[in-house]
Amino acid sequence: MRTWAFLLGGLVIWAVHFFTLYIMASVFLTPPLARTLTMLITLACLGAIAFLAFKARRIEIETATDSWVRAVALLGMGVGGVAIVWQALPALLV
Amino acid sequence: MKSETGFDPALYARFPTPGERPEGELEELERIWCAPRGWQLLTAVNNNYIGFFYVAAAFLFFLLAGILALVMRVQLALPLQGVLPQDTYNQFFTMHGTVMMFLFAVPMVEAIGVLLLPQMLAARDLPFPRLSAYAFWAYFVGGLCFFTSLFFGLAPDGGWFMYPPYTSITYSPGINADFWLLGIGFIEISAIAGAIEIVVGVLRTRAPGMTLDKMPIYAWAMLVFGVMIIIAFPSVILGTLLLELERAFNWPFFDPTRGGDALLWQHLFWFFGHPEVYIIFLPASGLVSMMVATMTRTPLVGHYLIVLAFLATGFISFGVWAHHMFTTGMPNLSIGFFSAASMAVSVPAGIQVFSWIATFAVGKPRYNVPTLFLLGGIVTFVIGGLTGVMVAMVPFDWQAHDSYFIVAHLHHVLIGGMVFPMFAAFYYWTPMTSSRALSEQLGKWAFWLMFTGMQVTFWPMHLVGLMGMPRRVYTYLPGREWEVINMISTVGAFTLAAGVLAFLIDVARNFRFTTDSDAGNVYGGGTLEWLPTGLYSTRSIPVVKSREPLWDDPKLAEDVEAGRYFLPGSATGLRETIITSPLRAEPQYLQIMPGPSAWPFLGAVFTAGFFILLTVQAYIPSFACGILAVICVLRWLWDTDRLVKEPDVDVGAGIRLPTYVTGPDSHGWWAMMILLIVVGMIFVMGVFSFFYLYGVQPRFWVAPADLWSLAMVLPAYGAASGLAWLARYMLAREATELWTPGVLFLCGAIALATGIGADLWSWIASGLRPDASGQGATVYALLGLEAMLAAIGLLMAGYISARNSRGMIVRPHNNSLDLCVLWVIYTAGQGALTAVLTRAVGG
Structure with a gap:
């Protein structure tokens, strides 16, 4: 389970970020509050991804499978990070 | 080398095994996986x-x-x-x-x-x-x-x-x-x-x-x-x-x-x-x-x-x-x-x-x-x-x-x-x-x-x-x-x-359909489906060392066909396959597979009959079909959880694997967990509907059912999950003779029914009706879902009792009981959540 959580960590955090933004935008319709919360949630999610990436560097690599899992996981974290920033942009622009 | 399950990957070096396979081994494999003929096609279950x-x-x-x-x-x-x-x-x-x-x-x-x-x-x-x-x-x-x-x-x-x-x-x-x-x-x-x-x-x-x-x-x-x-x-x-x-x-x-x-x-x-x-x-x-x-x-x-x-x-x-x-x-x-x-x-x-x-x-x-x-x-x-x-x-x-x-x-x-x-x-x-x-x-x-x-x-x-x-x-x-x-x-x-x-x-x-004399790898693919196959798939199950094994090992097809890898014949005389671990695909146990059966076909026909007849409002024939469908499904399941006389067998090169495991290692446990995720998602979307309607139409909402009723509902659900868990716990205590797992499990299922019954009663007493408003409709829909799960729990109790009476709930571990226990514990948890969430908001 730990391996799956690590492999999918970046994308799971993206999903948490997206659904939190959706709920937040549906509950708090006033833009200033929604925008502030968006920024806070985004920073928290980016921090979580940075923490995961930091942990990833310390994982012991013994086999080709370990190396492959780490490569995909790190890329997933990168994609998740970019997607989180992209997802937060409407709160600044709309 | 690193292992996921305790299996030593160095054992892979024993393959391909040298020498010839015993005479008659392939013929037995072909007999066990024989092709259906005529009307038997309706009973076929093989993936081909x-x-x-x-x-x-x-x-x-x-x-x-x-x-x-x-x-x-x-x-x-x-x-x-x-x-x-x-x-x-x-x-x-x-x-x-x-x-x-x-x-x-x-x-x-x-x-x-x-x-x-x-x-x-x-x-x-x-x-x-x-x-x-x-x-x-x-x-x-x-x-x-x-x-x-x-x-x-x-x-x-x-x-x-x-x-x-x-x-x-x-x-x-x-x-x-x-x-x-x-x-x-x-x-x-x-x-x-x-x-x-x-x-x-x-x-x-x-x-x-x-x-x-x-x-x-x-x-x-x-x-x-x-x-x-x-x-x-x-x-x-x-x-x-x-x-x-x-x-x-x-x-x-x-x-x-x-x-x-x-x-x-x-x-x-x-x-x-x-x-x-x-x-x-x-x-x-x-x-x-x-x-x-x-x-x-x-x-x-x-x-x-x-x-x-x-x-x-x-x-x-x-x-x-x-x-x-x-x-x-x-x-x-x-x-x-x-x-x-x-x-x-x-x-x-x-x-x-x-x-x-x-x-x-x-x-x-x-x-x-x-x-x-x-x-x-x-x-x-x-x-x-x-x-x-x-x-x-x-x-x-x-x-x-x-x-x-x-x-x-x-x-x-x-x-x-x-x-x-x-x-x-x-x-x-x-x-x-x-x-x-x-x-x-x-x-x-x-x-x-x-x-x-x-x-x-x-x-x-x-x-x-x-x-x-x-x-x-x-x-x-x-x-x-x-x-x-x-x-x-x-x-x-x-x-x-x-x-x-x-x-x-x-x-x-x-196009001329065949299962054993196909045209072969005409495009030169490198993956395993291009190995020679019969209804049993490949003669032996190879050890995989790359993404395109056929490109990297030109002898692989010959060795596989000669039975020089895992499971070159049938180890138990039954249909079987090797279950491996999810990450590193290490062999874990031998799954005994069910053979052809008319029950899945009949179950499907009656299930279709239930829904189609319901659509045309032929209610009695529809419910008759529904009952027959349930009977067919239970009958097909009856054969699927069974022990064979050998607790472990040689699957090739002297490597022995167990023929029965329980818990998270078993494939049945994985299927049940996925099924519970499906049910859980239905519940999550039901809860979404409930809060969504509250968000857009709050003026229609009235006071929820009395909070005191939770004092009856929540303990009932607690008892249900506790009794189900106890049934599983006591099964492993081989010495006890004072109980049967069927009785404990049945008590758990009855507690489940009590929980949903009490919850339903409290909502009826509150005066809210399902046709009154969006609130009433979603509350009763969530209760209906819970009642359906509890009814399945009761059905499971009957099934477990029947298996127990035939000595099929074997000690110290048993998959049928394990999976039913998981169901009851999940249902109790969902019921408790339903009771709390439906009372969380109101007018």
Whole structure:
């Protein structure tokens, strides 16, 4: 389970970020509050991804499978990070 | 070397084993996996048969829905045509969309998975062959009944997404909409059954050594596909149930005059509906990735990037559902979030396309029929993808929404992303199931006619859409400059159909189904499905050391065929396969597989009968069918959890594996956990509906049931889970003689029924009625779901008692009891949550 959580960590955090933004935008319709919360949630999610990436560097690599899992996981974290920033942009622009 | 399960990977060095295999071993394997004859075909459960039946049935529905499209194109070729009256046209376009999406696209990708995966993973079969058989027959019988509604004028006519209020009882009073709601809800259950089979199959039946990084890219695609079905389909199952409850019992989920909201349907439908597009596309993308590598004679460029793209698509596709609702007046910020996600989802699709282009660039492509379909599919899909990014932009979507531009977009995506890859796959994998390959010459005719027809049909639709032609109109007035464009589209549609006809002629002339004397690896593929196979799949199960084992080890096929790897014969005299660990595919145990049986077929027929008869309001025969279906399913399950006399056996090279395990190591545990996720998702979407209606219609809400009633409800649920757990705990205490697991489990199930009974009673006492408001409807729907789960718990108690009385609940561990305990504990947890959440808000 730990391996799956690590492999999918970046994308799971993206999903948490997206659904939190959706709920937040549906509950708090006033833009200033929604925008502030968006920024806070985004920073928290980016921090979580940075923490995961930091942990990833310390994982012991013994086999080709370990190396492959780490490569995909790190890329997933990168994609998740970019997607989180992209997802937060409407709160600044709309 | 690192191990996941304690298995020593150094043991792989014992393979291939030297020397000859004993005489008669192969003959025994062939006897155990013998082919069905005549009427026995109805009892077949082997993936070679079920997969083939499944593909053929899905293709039949493709042809039927295609014929409907041709008739519609004739109607639209000229203004004011009289080929189809308005009502019939509405039924035609509804059935075209519904059949293509629910009876062709999803079943087809699932069918190809059932056919290919065991061979590709070198498993004897998928882990639940009877479930595959049940899923197929339920789909086929139900689908045919559903389609025939068209001949009686009873087909649904509300469009493939069935928006209320148009589909409410007020505006659609006949049973047409009920056919859709019950028929499709039932077919989705079949899709979920198939998805459970595929997910557990990919994770637990891979050949030893096939670690995650060596897994075929198609298996990755099917894994993500299965998980997406498990997350997405419960939403539409719930939606169809709610709409049917509104139509049948006047529970106002979607009626804004009584605290419901029509947009709730759109949320529920599109939370399923948009991932559905990727559910169709990802398996096709997996097929394309496999074929591109073979056709270019080079490993796929960026294998791990494509895996990442599959995973990213799986996640992001769940964040785009509301882009179908940009014109409904959602809050601006929400629209912005969904627009951003809709653009972002094109990135993983782009990664896949660039990877295929790069593979073509570095390899040496052969321009045969599969390659032509692959290239045609990529070009068409990219066009559809680009128009998809256009409609992801909100101002453009406002202009193009519900116009023919959208029809053009979705057909480019689906035909380019799924249909052309499917035809490529037919040509590529036919030599695996037929004694003759399909014809290159006829195939090229088929491709060019289909490709030309596709572009001629759908390119002009972009234009006519931008010129203002709305979708779903049965005719139009002359003088709007739409005539020529529509005529061109109609000519294109018949050209496309001519291509399909050329393919059918090719199939009739060359396809000859076989399970053991196939045409072989004519394209030079490198993955395991191209090993010599019989109904038992490969003679022995190889150790996998790379992604393209046949390219890297030219002797592999010979060694496998000579039985020099795992499981060269039958170790127990029964059907069996090796269950491996999910990450590193280390052998864990030998699964004893069920053989042919009429019960899955009968269960499927009676299940279909239950739903279809319910639709036509023949209630007594319907419930009789429902009871018979339950009996058939229980009877088929009766044989599946059994011990053999050998606790462990030699599976080759002196390696011994157990023949029975329980808990998280067992494949049954995985299937039950996935089933609970499905049920959990239905519950989550029910809770979403509850809070959504509270959010949009709070003035209709009244005070909830008394909080004191929780003092009775919660302890009952606590007792249910405690007693169920105690039954499992006590089973392991072999010395005790003071109890039976059946009694403890039955007490747990009764406590469950007490919990839901008390909760229901407290709501009835509160005075709230299900037809009073959106609050009443959603509360009673959640209670109804809980009551259904509790009823299944009681049924399980009877089943466990019956097995116990026959001495089949064996000590110290037993899978049947384990899985039923999991069910009761989950149901108790969901019941407690239901009781608390429904009381959390009110007027």
